[in-house]
Amino acid sequence: xxxxxxxxxxxxxxxxxxxxxxxxxxxxxxxxxxxxxxxxxxxxxxxxxxxxxxxxxxxxxxxxxxxxxxxxxxxxxxxxxxxxxxxxxxxxxxxxxxxxxxxxxxxxxxxxxxxxxxxxxxxxxxxxxxxxxxxxxxxxxxxxxxxxxxxxxxxxxxxxxxxxxxxxxxxxxxxxxxxxxxxxxxxxxxxxxxxxxxxxxxxxxxxxxxxxxxxxxxxxxxxxxxxxxxxxxxxxxxxxxxxxxxxxxxxxxxxxxxxxxxxxxxxxxxxxxxxxxxxxxxxxxxxxxxxxxxxxxxxxxxxxxxxxxxxxxxxxxxxxxxxxxxxxxxxxxxxxxxxxxxxxxxxxxxxxxxxxxxxxxxxxxxxxxxxxxxxxxxxxxxxxxxxxxxxxxxxxxxxxxxxxxxxxxxxxxxxxxxxxxxxxxxxxxxx
Ligand code: UDX
Numbered sequence: 001x002x003x004x005x006x007x008x009x010x011x012x013x014x015x016x017x018x019x020x021x022x023x024x025x026x027x028x029x030x031x032x033x034x035x036x037x038x039x040x041x042x043x044x045x046x047x048x049x050x051x052x053x054x055x056x057x058x059x060x061x062x063x064x065x066x067x068x069x070x071x072x073x074x075x076x077x078x079x080x081x082x083x084x085x086x087x088x089x090x091x092x093x094x095x096x097x098x099x100x101x102x103x104x105x106x107x108x109x110x111x112x113x114x115x116x117x118x119x120x121x122x123x124x125x126x127x128x129x130x131x132x133x134x135x136x137x138x139x140x141x142x143x144x145x146x147x148x149x150x151x152x153x154x155x156x157x158x159x160x161x162x163x164x165x166x167x168x169x170x171x172x173x174x175x176x177x178x179x180x181x182x183x184x185x186x187x188x189x190x191x192x193x194x195x196x197x198x199x200x201x202x203x204x205x206x207x208x209x210x211x212x213x214x215x216x217x218x219x220x221x222x223x224x225x226x227x228x229x230x231x232x233x234x235x236x237x238x239x240x241x242x243x244x245x246x247x248x249x250x251x252x253x254x255x256x257x258x259x260x261x262x263x264x265x266x267x268x269x270x271x272x273x274x275x276x277x278x279x280x281x282x283x284x285x286x287x288x289x290x291x292x293x294x295x296x297x298x299x300x301x302x303x304x305x306x307x308x309x310x311x312x313x314x315x316x317x318x319x320x321x322x323x324x325x326x327x328x329x330x331x332x333x334x335x336x337x338x339x340x341x342x343x344x345x346x347x348x349x350x351x352x353x354x355x356x357x358x359x360x361x362x363x364x365x366x367x368x369x370x371x372x373x374x375x376x377x378x379x380x381x382x383x384x385x386x387x388x389x390x391x392x393x394x395x396x397x398x399x400x401x402x403x404x405x406x407x408x409x410x411x412x413x414x415x416x417x418x419x420x421x422x423x424x425x426x427x428x429x430x431x
Contacts, residue, residue: 001184004029004077006070006102008039010046010158010325011119011151012083017051018162020058022187027065029073039066047324047351050159070102074109079180081149082130083119092266093274094123103130107137110144115180117147121204121264123271127171127197145177148197150204155258156322168192171200205271208264209282214249215256216288222252222430223295232430233412252429254334254384254410255292257319259327262286293330296382296408297337299427303406308342311403313378315371316385316411317349317356326355330410331384335365348374350387372397380406386413399423 001024005016008030020026030036035045042059044052058064067073074080084098099120106116116134118127131146138144148171153161168185170192172178178194185192195203222232232252240247256262265286272279300307319329326332331347338345345365349356353367368374371390375381375398383390391413399405399422407414407424412431419426 001025001079001180002077003027003079003081003184004073005081005083005119006030006073007082007084007098007120008032008035008045008066009083009085010048010155011153012081013044013046013055014048014051014153014158014162015081015083015119015151017054017058017064018159019184020064021054023063024184025063026058027067027073027077029067029070031068031070033068036066036068048158049156049322054159070105071109074106074114075111077114078112079115079117079184080106081117081119083151086120086122086263086267088263088266091270093270094121094263094267096122096126096129099126099130100133103133104137106144107134108139110134110138110140110142113143113145115145115147115177117149117181118201119149119151121150121208121260121267122148122201123267124198124201124205124275126201145172145174146197147172147177147181148200149181150200152204152207155325156320163188165190169200169203170194171197171203173197205264205268208261209268209285211249212256212261212265212289213281213285215251215253215261216285216292218250218252219255219292219429220288225430230431235430252412253292253386254295254330254429255289257293257328257330258325262289262328293333294337295429296334296384296410297341299408300380300406306341307338310343310379311377312338312343312345313374313381313402314345314347314365315349315374315381315383315390316387317347318352318385321385321387324351324355326352326359329385331356332359334382334384335360339364346374346376346378349385350389372401376401378402379404380408382408383410383413386411395419395424396422 003019003024003026005012006029008028016026016028038045082102084102086094089095127146127148150169168190170181218236225232236250239245240250265282269279269282317331319325335345346368347365348368348371405424407426409428412428416426
């Protein structure tokens with residue numbers, strides 16, 4: 001099929017490259033001319049394992065192209081995926097202005113039947129609004145359909161998630177649109193659920209909110225474990241063995257970040273409120289997460305009344321491993337509080353340093369080239385992101401290079417007994 005993907009961000013690039021790899025003709029469109037120039041010269045603007053390979057193979061074989069010419073991209077395509085950003089507004093609701101702008105271009109460029117598919121995460125009823133907006137600019141009254149096909153891919157394993165999804169959700173309001181998307185996804189052999197557009201839109205928000213709720217729930221249990229002297233890892237294992245609960249997303253830690261969970265939670269709260277339902281449960285999920293991010297500071301303050309001039313090593317800056325994404329990363333909140341308390345921060349991350357440098361400018365913190373450099377002379381070490389390489393550090397070397405021996409394991413990656421034996425004072429989350 002001839003496909004246009006509008007928006008060459010995480011979602012758009014992965015979706016476009018994967019559809020090209022399945023044998024479709026894909027054009028990725030973005031109004032960021034610099035980004036398109038980079039992509040055309042083989043530079044991938046984001047870090048996503050496997051994406052560079054996928055882009056270069058499919059570009060070489062002529063199935064994947066990049067352009068900033070939206071009209072041309074649209075008129076040559078049969079299916080158009082909208083994958084532009086829907087960032088939060090001040091009140092938490094989703095800002096749909098990028099989608100609106102795209103919708104105008106689509107309406108004005110329609111030259112034959114096209115299926116317009118929402119890939120971006122949007123509030124329920126956006127499909128209806130999108131149809132109306134495109135229609136307004138569709139002067140030649142060309143036939144088109146709108147569909148919702150939410151993406152569930154995770155950063156860091158986005159390509160695997162695309163190729164091997166738990167399910168594909170297709171929200172449509174007629175059989176013709178359903179058939180186009182069913183054919184497109186046929187090669188994946190994945191379970192496909194066809195629904196109406198409103199339900200598909202809610203499936204995406206509800207899934208992310210539910211997963212956020214699982215994380216906040218286990219973090220709340222972790223706080224109880226801390227007080228009771230229990231081990232949250234064992235508690236999560238025991239809960240997860242119940243099929244009705246499931247093992248996934250029960251890793252206690254210092255909270256969730258990234259651009260999806262926090263933003264989608266707020267957007268669902270906002271749209272529910274607009275529709276007349278006060279979603280207090282989700283407000284509490286958010287409150288628990290906000291507090292959880294700062295638990296390393298609470299632990300340090302119990303040890304030292306003042307954090308002034310303490311040297312703190314931070315290992316891991318990205319919001320999770322295998323990504324360079326710093327958006328709403330717990331590391332930002334933790335470092336900002338440490339700085340406001342007068343601490344000195346040295347930080348290391350395997351791939352997010354460049355993005356972190358854009359946030360902490362003018363020498364606000366020291367960026368280290370290795371995890372060992374970050375820990376040198378530190379009073380305390382905080383594990384913020386559970387990169388695999390931190391699991392295999394020479395912890396004795398780390399301990400011997402530190403001034404004091406505090407280890408705050410924000411992701412429960414170490415065995416408390418082993419690290420205490422090395423001479424650390426270990427503080428995990430809920431154990
Ligand atoms: C998420 C959804 O998983 C994905 O389906 C959706 O399309 C986009 O949002 P992503 O944000 O890439 O994906 O990351 P994910 O792996 O889901 O983790 C989100 C956050 O939750 C991370 O900060 C992670 O550290 C945290 N997390 C996850 C926990 O704290 N505990 C867990 O058990 C799982």
